[in-house]
Every structure is written in structure tokens, then in C-alpha cells.
Amino acid sequence: MTLRYISIGLDYDYYIQENNKLRYEFQTHTRFISNYFSRAIRKVKFDTGNEFNMISISLLPETILKQPDIKSNDVLKAYLPFNQERYEKIKGTEDCKYYLEVLEEGLKKASEFKPIPLEELLNLIDEFKKGGCKNEWVHKKKRFKEIDIEVILTCEFTTNYFQLIATINQISTKKELTKGIVIKTIPDEIHFQKMFKDILVHKNFIIITDTSDSARVLIYIDDAKKGIFEKVFAPYIYSDDYTKEENEEYEKTHNEVIEILSYDGSGF
Structure with a gap:
């Protein structure tokens, strides 16, 4: 079994009953970190000996701390005390120092229980810090020579939002024509997964499709060429x-999805 997932969060079993709102809020603010390290650790291809494919750093009140263990769902869990005061001071800001301290301490604790690629993980934390704690990547880059346009889709996953950015360049001059937000959501994969896949051109539109290959967002080509x-x-x-009745219900769901993809950043 290969290690594929790294996560930090408030312990699900405890907080789902005691304060689920706080649990989800913390998870949402830290998903950009869990996402970054999950994608990064897969490149290491660390074999856990068929025991676990995920390391979860779970935070609990100090009074009920537990020893690390492996859950039946292939998760190596390391428990740490939750410092809610520190969390409240930084939530919603760009300061991720507390989150990374939790991650580092939790990984060290997990390594005392089972072999994990600790050195590689600590190096990844250092790289993340040096990069400004940014989780950004290019999703797709595509050229359409017939209209002299290149489209680049870039993902920006932060503690406060996720957004997909489209940059439209002119191929012949290598100049940027325009740039803008295609979708923006609360920073949780459940809101944006499967919402974007490919880039197509049809008539006067650049079309961003979802994973069902349906058109999701249309960008006007003539406007883009004008900047x-x-x-x-x-x-x-x-x-x-x-x-x-079925069409009306599907249209309602469609509009609800659009609302999710049009997050205004007002907080959660």
C-alpha cells in the first residue's frame, strides 16, 4: 500500500458530536495544506507495508489525548492537543504557521509509531514555507493556432478560497491578452472537484468543460482579443x-451549482 494522503483536522469522532461547525470550519481553512501534501507525497511512492495509505493529524482537547493508532479504514492517526486560541487568531488570515507546526509535530509523533518518510515530509514542509505557503498549479494549457490564442488554466487553493484562473495569450506575439476568474468556491475539494476538465473552442466561445464533458463556463473570444x-x-x-417537472428540478440543481462556483469570499 502506498502513502497517498496527508491531512490535519479536528478529530472527527469527537467534534462531529461536540462542535461540528468548528470541525468543518477548521477543516476548510486547512484543506489547502492537506491537498498540497497529499499530492506531493504521492511522488515519493512510499510503501507502508500494506498497513495504511493516509496519515491523519487529529486534534483533540488536552484532556482526552490518545496514542497514535491505525484505524480500520487504512488511516494512521496521530493525536495532538488543539490550541483553539491560536487558531481563532489566525483563521481567515494568510498566516499558516500554526497549521504547519501541527503538521510537523503530528508527523514526528506518527513516525514514532510506524515507519513513514519523515525526512521527505519535513523537506516538503520547508519547501512549502519557502514558496510562501502557496498551493498553486497549472491544470491545463492549450493552444488554438487557428484563432492565434493560447489558454492556460491555473488553480489557486488558499486557506480562504479556491479559484480557477484563465489566462489568455496571443500565440503570435506571446503577449497576455486578458486574465480572469473562471470559478471561485469555498476552499474544499467537494465544491470544485469535477467542475473543470478541458478547454475547447466553438464559434465565438472558449469553453471550459467539466468532467462529464459538458460545457461549464463560456468565455467570449472577441472580447478576450480586445483585452x-x-x-x-x-x-x-x-x-x-x-x-x-424533472427539467425544472435539474435546472434548480444546475443553478445551485453555479451559486457554489460563484463564491464571493464572504467567509464561512
Whole structure:
């Protein structure tokens, strides 16, 4: 079994009953870290000996701390005390020092219980700090020579939001024409996974598809060539295969998804 996931969070079993709102809030503010280290550790390809594929740093009140253990769902869990006062001071800010301290201490504790690639993980933490604690990556880059345009989709995953940025360049001049936010959500994969996949061109639109290969976002090409970023969400198209009531229900769901993808950053 290969180590594929790293996570930090308030202990699910305890906080789901005691304060689930706080649990989800903390998880959401730290998902960008869990996501970054999960993607990074997969490159190490560390074999855990068929015992676990995830290391979870779980925070609990000091009065009920536990020893590390391996759960039946292939998770190596290390428990640490939760300093809620420190968390409250930094939540919503760009300061991730407390989160990384939790991660480092938890990994060291886990390494005392089972062999893990501790040196590689600590090096990843140092690299993350040196990079400004940014979790950003290029999702896709595509050239459309027939219209002299290159489109780059970049992901920005932070403690406060996730957003997909489209940068549109002119191939012949190598100049940036325009740039803008395609989607923006609360910083949790559940809100943006499967919401973007490919880049297509059709008529006067650059089309961003989702993982079902359906059009999700349309960007006007003529505006982009003038240096203007103008996008719209693809509308719901009624299907003859559904009843009127079913189409209305699907349209309602479609509009709810658009609302999720149009997060205004107002907090959570």
C-alpha cells in the first residue's frame, strides 16, 4: 500500500458530536495544506507495508489525548492537543504557521509509531514555507493556432478560497491578452472537484468543460482579443427525455451549482 494522503483536522469522532461547525470550519481553512501534501507525497511512492495509505493529524482537547493508532479504514492517526486560541487568531488570515507546526509535530509523533518518510515530509514542509505557503498549479494549457490564442488554466487553493484562473495569450506575439476568474468556491475539494476538465473552442466561445464533458463556463473570444475578460456559466438546456417537472428540478440543481462556483469570499 502506498502513502497517498496527508491531512490535519479536528478529530472527527469527537467534534462531529461536540462542535461540528468548528470541525468543518477548521477543516476548510486547512484543506489547502492537506491537498498540497497529499499530492506531493504521492511522488515519493512510499510503501507502508500494506498497513495504511493516509496519515491523519487529529486534534483533540488536552484532556482526552490518545496514542497514535491505525484505524480500520487504512488511516494512521496521530493525536495532538488543539490550541483553539491560536487558531481563532489566525483563521481567515494568510498566516499558516500554526497549521504547519501541527503538521510537523503530528508527523514526528506518527513516525514514532510506524515507519513513514519523515525526512521527505519535513523537506516538503520547508519547501512549502519557502514558496510562501502557496498551493498553486497549472491544470491545463492549450493552444488554438487557428484563432492565434493560447489558454492556460491555473488553480489557486488558499486557506480562504479556491479559484480557477484563465489566462489568455496571443500565440503570435506571446503577449497576455486578458486574465480572469473562471470559478471561485469555498476552499474544499467537494465544491470544485469535477467542475473543470478541458478547454475547447466553438464559434465565438472558449469553453471550459467539466468532467462529464459538458460545457461549464463560456468565455467570449472577441472580447478576450480586445483585452476584456467576459465569462458566463453555460445555461441548463431542457431535455426532451425528461418531464417538465424533472427539467425544472435539474435546472434548480444546475443553478445551485453555479451559486457554489460563484463564491464571493464572504467567509464561512
